[in-house]
Amino acid sequence: MKKLDKDFYLRKDVLLIAKKLLGKILVTKFDNVETSGRIVEVEAYAGTVDKASHAWSGKRTARNEVMYADGGVAYVYLCYGIHHLFNVVTNYKEIPHAVLIRGLEPVKGIEAMIERTGKKIFDSTLTRGPGNLSKALGIFTRHSGTSLQSKELFIAGDDFTFPKKQIGASPRIGVEYAAEHAIWPYRFYIKGNLFVSGKPK
DNA sequence: CGACCGATCGTCT
DNA sequence: GACGATCGGTCGA
Numbered sequence: 001m002k003k004l005d006k007d008f009y010l011r012k013d014v015l016l017i018a019k020k021l022l023g024k025i026l027v028t029k030f031d032n033v034e035t036s037g038r039i040v041e042v043e044a045y046a047g048t049v050d051k052a053s054h055a056w057s058g059k060r061t062a063r064n065e066v067m068y069a070d071g072g073v074a075y076v077y078l079c080y081g082i083h084h085l086f087n088v089v090t091n092y093k094e095i096p097h098a099v100l101i102r103g104l105e106p107v108k109g110i111e112a113m114i115e116r117t118g119k120k121i122f123d124s125t126l127t128r129g130p131g132n133l134s135k136a137l138g139i140f141t142r143h144s145g146t147s148l149q150s151k152e153l154f155i156a157g158d159d160f161t162f163p164k165k166q167i168g169a170s171p172r173i174g175v176e177y178a179a180e181h182a183i184w185p186y187r188f189y190i191k192g193n194l195f196v197s198g199k200p201k
Numbered sequence: 202c203g204a205c206c207g208a209t210c211g212t213c214t
Numbered sequence: 215g216a217c218g219a220t221c222g223g224t225c226g227a
Contacts, residue, residue: 043219052219063212081210083220100219131220141211174219197220 001025001158006149009071009090014097017090018044019188021099023162024155025107026086028137033112035137037104037127038160041189041196043172045087047096052178052186055096066145067096074153076134076144083131086139088148088155102173102187103195104133113137124194166191173198 004024011017019042027036045053047067054064054077066075067089075087075098091097104127106113113126113136127133134140139153148154169185176182189196 045219054219061213077219078209078211080208080218080220082208085219087219102219125222129220172219177218 001156003149003154003156006070006072009088009148010092011071012091012095014044014046014090014099015186017088018042018099018186019167021088021101021155022167022188022190023160024157026101026104026133026137026155027108028139028153030138030152033109033138035109035112036107037133037137037195038107039101039103039155040105040193041101041103042187043100043102044186044188045098045100046186047091047098050178050184051181052172052175052184053096053098055098064096067098068094069145071097072148074139074143074146074148076139076141078141079131084134084140085130086134086137086143100130101133102130102197103128103189103193104136105193105195106136128195129197162190 021039021042024039025036047055048058055067070093071090073089075089079085087098087100117135127136146153168189168191170187171183172187
């Protein structure tokens with residue numbers, strides 16, 4: 001297992017990066033507790049030209065400023081006052097692209113995840129959905145801006161990859177407000193995987 | 202099943 | 215002062 005280097009994120013094609021993130025392993029190591037999961041669902045957000053993106057039309061605020069950094073850092077924000085959503089910033093400085101991680105298949109530290117989430121048993125809801133997986137891995141808004149080359153929070157790859165034909169594409173979830181951009185097929189997921197959000201098909 | 206609804210708060214208008 | 219890139223519970227068919 002090898003940490004993805006900075007060049008992985010420093011590329012211009014956010015859709016390509018989103019698809020390549022499927023099968024990679026998101027790792028957190030906070031207070032010496034390691035938790036990790038294999039990525040099975042992602043969504044790409046294409047910056048200033050994407051109405052569903054926080055950076056639509058070049059919008060720039062204290063909250064989304066980190067999206068304008070060089071790729072390879074975390075962008076975490078609070079949604080509905082409850083959920084901390086974890087994104088990977090991609091592309092070069094001033095190009096605010098990001099990939100939202102929406103589903104993980106747990107790999108390591110399941111006990112810790114159960115403790116963090118307060119769940120009684122291990123089932124697919126533990127790391128299914130962006131709010132749930134952040135809670136399970138202990139990711140909060142204070143981690144926004146953290147480099148993914150750090151020891152506490154990073155993404156790694158091993159020799160495993162999902163076969164191409166197992167990857168599905170669909171519109172993104174919960175972005176109806178984005179009008180004509182809401183139908184863009186920028187969501188990628190592993191077909192039939194239990195840790196993919198939404199209804200099974 | 203599907204539809205609906207309340208929780209909860211930082212962020213932007 | 216309004217509103218989410220959500221979740222899980224409840225209610226009715």
